[in-house]
Amino acid sequence: MDKLVFITGASSGIGQALAWRYHQAGWRLALAARRTAEIENWAREKGLPADRYAVYGADVADTGSIVAAGRACIERQGVPDAVIANAGISIGVDTAVREDIDVIGRTFATNNVGLAATFHPFVAAMAQRGSGALVGIGSVAAIRGLPGHGAYCASKAAVVAYCESLRGELRPSGVKVVTICPGYIATPLTAQNRYSMPFLMQPEDFADRAFRVIEAGDSYRVIPWQMGVVAKLLRVLPNWLYDKALAGRPRKHRQTQ
Structure with a gap:
């Protein structure tokens, strides 16, 4: 079957x-x-055949924009077999600064x-077909709040809870909901971090593991697994010890930095 993924x-x-x-695995x-x-340039550099991909301009922060892109995908390429909601932003915030409330x-x-x-444009069509995977990219930062990183941590915790809710809603339909929480991945999002990033992974290594998790239909996975262990240990630390451990930790860059 000629499968399609929307990313x-x-x-x-x-x-x-x-x-x-996904291209290496034969997916459209x-x-x-x-x-x-940037996508078009990358596709040309990689030598992707024109009939194996399509590009949709969309800003996920604009609901109308991303919904229109999803509908255009269905009309042009059909209903995807997997939808990966990967787009996200990570900016440090200080609640005492008015401009940072807008960042939140x-x-x-x-x-x-x-x-x-x-996910919205695809839910009904996938449910009607009785198959498909909706993949939410969370973060290990969802496990506990990090000083100066409140917007990102809170948003990723919400990703985990939302996907869990959606998974329960769609279970009877045959549509799977997969939550993947990356640890530290070497991307432009993490390049400016001012703190240590244990178990830092290359994007290609992460993508290979994530592909296998999605194919298996796992409901929740932290990648790499070592960060999953660290996250669980941090979760059980009493607050006083957790706060002490993070005292003095460099904060995420704010938008003006």
Whole structure:
């Protein structure tokens, strides 16, 4: 069967690595991002045949934009077998700074509302067909809040809870909902981090493991597994010890930094 995957945030990083992994597996690609020129350039550099992919310009923070891209995909390429809501942003915030409240709003618009809007055009069609996978990309940062990183941590915790809710709703339909929480991946999103990043993975390695998780239909997975162990240990730490362990940890860059 000639399978189709729809991927947001496909112009760089994890999204681009996932696109290449799915292409290698023989899937057709539906690639969505704001920066469509970057996708086209990448596809030409990789030598992707024109009939094996399509590019859709969309901003996941704009509900109408990403919904329109999903509908255009169905009309042009058919109902995907997998939809990967990968697009996201990560910006440090300080609640005492007025401008950062707007950053929090933009983070949730992209990482949460944008994720649901990405899935929206495909849910009914997949359920009617009785198959498919909706994949939400969370983060190990969903497990506990990190100082200065409240918008991202909170948004990714919401991704995990939302996907769990959706999984229960769609279980009778045969549509699977997969939540993947990456640890630290070497992408433009993490390049400016000012703190240590244990078990840092290359995007290609992450994409290969994520592909296998999605194919298996696992409901939840932290990649790499070592970060899953670390996350579980952090979760059981009492608050006083967790706060002490993070005291003095460098914070994520804010938008003005």
